[in-house]
Amino acid sequence: MSKFIVGVTGGIGSGKSTVAGLFAELGAGVVDTDAISHQLTAPGGAAIPAIREKFGEAFINEDGSLNRTALRDHVFNHPPARKQLEAIMHGRIRDTVVAALEAAAQPYVLLVVPLLIEVGSYRPLLSRVLVVDCEEDLQIKRALARRDMSLQAVHAIMAAQTDRKTRLRVADDVIENNGDLKSLESVIRTMDRQYRAMAAEAH
Ligand code: ADP
Numbered sequence: 001m002s003k004f005i006v007g008v009t010g011g012i013g014s015g016k017s018t019v020a021g022l023f024a025e026l027g028a029g030v031v032d033t034d035a036i037s038h039q040l041t042a043p044g045g046a047a048i049p050a051i052r053e054k055f056g057e058a059f060i061n062e063d064g065s066l067n068r069t070a071l072r073d074h075v076f077n078h079p080p081a082r083k084q085l086e087a088i089m090h091g092r093i094r095d096t097v098v099a100a101l102e103a104a105a106q107p108y109v110l111l112v113v114p115l116l117i118e119v120g121s122y123r124p125l126l127s128r129v130l131v132v133d134c135e136e137d138l139q140i141k142r143a144l145a146r147r148d149m150s151l152q153a154v155h156a157i158m159a160a161q162t163d164r165k166t167r168l169r170v171a172d173d174v175i176e177n178n179g180d181l182k183s184l185e186s187v188i189r190t191m192d193r194q195y196r197a198m199a200a201e202a203h
Helices: 016-025 033-040 048-055 068-077 079-103 136-146 151-160 164-169 181-202
Strands: 005-009 029-032 109-112 128-133 173-176
Touching: 005 016, 016 029, 016 109, 016 128, 016 181, 029 033, 029 079, 033 079, 033 109, 048 068, 048 079, 068 079, 079 109, 128 164, 136 151, 173 181
Parallel strands: 005 109, 005 128, 029 109, 128 173
Antiparallel strands: none
């Protein structure tokens, strides 16, 4: 793809969505795989018929959306079901991502992928990888503040995600998100200028 695309990743609560939002305020495009996954499983979503067929009506809410809690529990207790769900979701998410990237008219686009390192198939689309990193204590505090999630659940997700070291090894750029929002904003203003310059040069 000829566009300048920056892949954004980081652990749960590291600040990916916050970072993407701040770049967007400065005029960057943002494509978010989590948001796309939610759209695909919302009422009338493109993944709903396949999920209904594979897993049954018990996993679909009355409004036609995915019953996330039921499917999460099922997948957790039946490992092969995870593969089946991934087979339904991955291709659809990727197709939607590619279409959104192609449609984006901004000077550069951030592609937010929590599982960028684990999934791998997004890497060929990217000009650079930006990792949002923060100290683990802070990460846990922020993850708990944002979501209706137990400490145990946050720990379990962190244990399943790529470890910090591995993530940092693939980074072209790193945002150390250990400070307040003001300092984050200032870091992002600088990076926005850099990405604009890189994108202009790439054309
Ligand atoms: P992620 O998308 O990586 O899971 P979020 O961007 O949702 O993380 O951030 C998690 C929580 O931490 C949010 O409530 C967000 O407002 C807060 N947060 C992120 N960065 C900062 C920061 N630099 N200062 C204060 N709060 C922050």
